[in-house]
Amino acid sequence: MKHLHSFKLRLRAGIGVAVIVTVIYAVSGALVIGADTTSAGAKAADKKPQKKEAKKLTGSELYAINCNRCHAERYPTEFNSAQWKTLMTHMRVRANLPAKQAKEILKYLQEDSGD
Amino acid sequence: MKTRPQIVGVLAASFAIGVALPPRASADISDEQFNQLKDLVTQQGQTLKKQDQRIDQLETVHDQDQKVHDQDQNRIHELEQQLNETHSIATNAVQKAEAAAQVQPASPAAFAGPAATHNFSMVGDAEVQFGKASGSSSAFALADFAPIFLFRGGDNTLFEAGFDIMLQNGSHGPGGSGGSSTSVNLSFAQLDYLLNDYITVVGGDMVLPLGTYSERAAGWLNKIPDDPMVRDILPGSGVGMQLRGAIPICESGQMLTYSVYGANGPSSIDGSGTSGNLDLGGNVGDTPNWHVHPSGGGRIGWFMPWKPHYDLELGLSGQSGEWDDSGSHLWSAAVLDAALHISPFFEVKGEYINTWVGTDDIGTYHPRGWWLQAAYKFAGLDLDLPVINDVELVGRYDTLSDGLGTQTDRSTLGYVYYISNTLLFEGDYEWLHGNDAHNGFVFQLSYGF
Numbered sequence: 430m431k432h433l434h435s436f437k438l439r440l441r442a443g444i445g446v447a448v449i450v451t452v453i454y455a456v457s458g459a460l461v462i463g464a465d466t467t468s469a470g471a472k473a474a475d476k477k478p479q480k481k482e483a484k485k486l487t488g489s490e491l492y493a494i495n496c497n498r499c500h501a502e503r504y505p506t507e508f509n510s511a512q513w514k515t516l517m518t519h520m521r522v523r524a525n526l527p528a529k530q531a532k533e534i535l536k537y538l539q540e541d542s543g544d
Numbered sequence: 545m546k547t548r549p550q551i552v553g554v555l556a557a558s559f560a561i562g563v564a565l566p567p568r569a570s571a572d573i574s575d576e577q578f579n580q581l582k583d584l585v586t587q588q589g590q591t592l593k594k595q596d597q598r599i600d601q602l603e604t605v606h607d608q609d610q611k612v613h614d615q616d617q618n619r620i621h622e623l624e625q626q627l628n629e630t631h632s633i634a635t636n637a638v639q640k641a642e643a644a645a646q647v648q649p650a651s652p653a654a655f656a657g658p659a660a661t662h663n664f665s666m667v668g669d670a671e672v673q674f675g676k677a678s679g680s681s682s683a684f685a686l687a688d689f690a691p692i693f694l695f696r697g698g699d700n701t702l703f704e705a706g707f708d709i710m711l712q713n714g715s716h717g718p719g720g721s722g723g724s725s726t727s728v729n730l731s732f733a734q735l736d737y738l739l740n741d742y743i744t745v746v747g748g749d750m751v752l753p754l755g756t757y758s759e760r761a762a763g764w765l766n767k768i769p770d771d772p773m774v775r776d777i778l779p780g781s782g783v784g785m786q787l788r789g790a791i792p793i794c795e796s797g798q799m800l801t802y803s804v805y806g807a808n809g810p811s812s813i814d815g816s817g818t819s820g821n822l823d824l825g826g827n828v829g830d831t832p833n834w835h836v837h838p839s840g841g842g843r844i845g846w847f848m849p850w851k852p853h854y855d856l857e858l859g860l861s862g863q864s865g866e867w868d869d870s871g872s873h874l875w876s877a878a879v880l881d882a883a884l885h886i887s888p889f890f891e892v893k894g895e896y897i898n899t900w901v902g903t904d905d906i907g908t909y910h911p912r913g914w915w916l917q918a919a920y921k922f923a924g925l926d927l928d929l930p931v932i933n934d935v936e937l938v939g940r941y942d943t944l945s946d947g948l949g950t951q952t953d954r955s956t957l958g959y960v961y962y963i964s965n966t967l968l969f970e971g972d973y974e975w976l977h978g979n980d981a982h983n984g985f986v987f988q989l990s991y992g993f
Contacts, residue, residue, distance in 0.1 A: 449804055453743060453787055485795050493852035494797045498885055499760045500992070501965040511663040515696040518736070519667075519704055521744075523751075523759055525801035525845070527792040528741035 488537025491530050499524070505541035513538045665694045668706070669992045671763040677984030685986075686712040688763060690731070700738040706731035732781045746786040746805075753788070753803040753843040754778050754861050755879040755895045764992035767919050767936065767960050768972055773944040773952060774897050774913030778877060779824040782807030784838060801845040801859075809839025809865040810875045817868035817904040819948070822875065839865025839875070853888040857881075873902030889924030893917055901947070915942035919960075936960040938972070952978030966992040 486494070496502070508516060513535060521531040573581075668691035676682035692706040708729045734748035751759050757772065758780050784807030791800045813821040841863030849855035864876035876899065883893035894916035902908045917940040923933045940956045958972025971987040 453802075453804065486797055490852050491797060494849045494855065497853065497888065498855060498857075498883070498891070500765050501962065503965065508665075512665045515663045515665045515694050515702070516667065518696055518702045518738070519692075519694050521738070522702065522736045522746065522788070525788060525790045525799075525803070527790040527799055528738075530792065530797070530799075 486530075486533070488533040488535075488540075492534045492537055495524065495526055495530065495534065496520070505538045506543040508538075508542060509544045510539045510542045513542055661699065662695070662697045665696075666691055667694065667993060668692045669763040669765075669990060671769075671988055671990045673769060673986060673988045675984060675986040677982040679982050680984075683713050686710055690763060702736040703734070704736065705733040742789045742791060744788050746788060747784075749781050749783050750786055750805065750807065752779060752782050752805070752807065752841065752863070753786075754841065754863060754877060755843075755881040755897065756845075756857075756859060756883070757881075757895060762992065763988070764966060764968055764990040767938040767970065768917070768940055768956055768958055769970055769986045769988040770956070770972075770974070772895070772913075772915035772917075772940070772942040773954060774895070774915055774942060776944070777824070777899050777911040777913070777946075778879070778897060779810060782809060782839070784808060797847075797849045797855075799847050801847065802842065803844075803861075804840075804842040806838050806840050807863075809863065810867045812868045815869035817870065817873045817902070819901070819903040819906050819909065822867060822901055837866050837871060839863050841865075841877075843879075845881075853885055855883075855885050857883045867901070868904075873904070874900070875902070876900045887924060889921040891919050899947075906948075909947035911945065911947040913942065913944035915940060917941075931961075934962045936962070950978065952976065968992075 505513070517531055517535040517538070520526060521528070526534075668689075670690065671686070671688040672684060673686045673688070674682070675685045688708065688710045690706065690708045692704060695703045697703075708731050709726070710729075711724060711726045713724050730749065732749050732751045734746050734750045737745045739745050753759060755778070757775055758778075761771070763769075782805075784805055786803060786805035786807075788803040788805075789801070791802075793799055810825075811823045813823045841861070843859055843861030845857060845859035847855065847857045859881040860879070861881070862876070862878040864874055867873060867875040877897065878899075879895055879897050881893075881895045883891065885891045894914060896914040898910060898912040900908055900910055917938065919936055919938045921936045925932075927933065936959065938956075938958045938960060941954070942956075943951070943953045945951045954977070955975045956972050958970060961969040963969060968990045969987070970990060971985065973983070973985045975983050
């Protein structure tokens with residue numbers, strides 16, 4: 430009886446994990462496709478006059494928003510371009526930064542990196 | 545070639561006509577006419593001779609052309625033979641290539657090793673600490689070196705490992721053991737793979753996303769040298785796998801973040817489920833600390849900036865799993881974290897942590913506590929005083945209940961002097977309230993690299 434109970438627990442846990450992973454992957458896939466569609470839509474929309482274009486945050490603004498809230502500012506010249514790429518990969522994972530924001534910040538840091 | 549017979553024919557016909565016709569007019573042809581006719585015949589003979597010469601020349605040219613033609617034909621034939629040989633060689637090569645392709649794997653694994661794009665970097669921090677608690681002598685209490693090794697292989701793969709190497713003095717006060725000790729701890733060692741823009745797969749000894757303190761803590765990041773007491777009731781890392789990522793909202797920098805993981809989780813020191821045997825360090829072996837199922841956990845967070853240096857972050861995280869060897873009891877934790885920044889100079893952050901530990905002897909008990917920290921940089925006053933402008937005032941209140949009847953509260957007031965952006969000189973005084981609590985001060989020099 431105890432083995433049966435344990436099996437049921439494992440089965441439930443396994444199903445739960447599988448459902449969570451599937452949902453996360455499905456949602457991420459939808460977001461990737463959605464991003465592509467949005468990009469295509471944005472190109473089409475460029476042809477039409479718009480009243481007010483949403484302001485896109487620059488790399489330096491994203492840096493100030495995301496990085497300075499945890500540590501003092503690190504200057505672009507402190508590392509070279511390849512090191513910044515490694516550090517941004519590390520920080521993207523550690524701080525859960527969105528990919529596009531991480532890329533913009535990396536671009537900003539590499540522009541004046543200490544190469 | 546064809547003109548000669550024609551001319552000969554014409555002359556023959558003329559001669560025949562001349563013979564055949566009756567000489568009825570012979571009497572009528574004068575000598576002058578005869579001579580004219582004779583000249584005409586002579587001229588025609590000369591013309592015929594020239595044409596013969598021309599014909600001979602043309603025949604000579606023709607013979608030469610014929611020889612060239614024959615040579616060309618031979619050359620063409622040789623080229624055709626060479627072409628056939630080349631075609632044969634090419635056909636053999638294709639056949640060999642096809643045969644080789646059949647031998648090789650149809651779908652070789654994608655290259656994922658270090659290419660020209662790889663990079664190795666080391667970051668981290670180092671500290672030296674001087675302190676004194678009431679009832680003990682003052683001393684340089686510890687020296688700490690905490691490197692983080694980062695190896696990036698390509699665009700999507702990163703391996704990172706953090707160590708904490710510490711030389712620490714023993715206390716000479718009541719209950720102190722004296723002496724010193726050096727410890728080397730593996731803080732984390734994890735492989736990160738960026739699956740796509742929204743999912744990162746993490747595996748290894750992971751920093752656990754229970755709250756934000758562990759993931760964002762380092763000697764030069766903490767504005768107060770000591771960790772909040774309540775962090776001691778949570779594991780810092782765990783061996784397992786994790787999915788994590790962020791979903792941006794609009795273009796404002798706002799985002800939802802998530803982490804979902806499975807890890808071995810806490811275990812029992814002696815394998816039993818009795819209170820006092822909880823081992824938060826987790827387990828990586830199969831005996832004796834091995835319970836039946838790993839723990840599961842995760843965090844979901846919401847980050848909302850409204851402009852640079854003005855933002856709010858809220859997070860909810862938790863973990864639950866068996867901790868004793870028999871799998872009879874659960875260890876569970878829930879963490880609520882928040883952080884607020886108003887201007888580049890002011891921040892407030894804190895965490896509330898509650899845990900549940902099921903036991904054989906005392907049922908379920910609840911180690912729990914919280915901490916709240918505020919900091920203000922004097923640079924915000926714009927006093928035009930170089931030293932003051934580089935100072936940040938920090939205050940924190942933290943409390944811990946061990947769930948077994950002991951409550952400890954602590955108030956801390958300190959400062960951070962920014963010698964540079966990565967070299968900090970910190971100091972604070974701590975007021976402790978609880979059983980066997982001692983007030984004390986700590987100074988720390990921190991360097992982040």
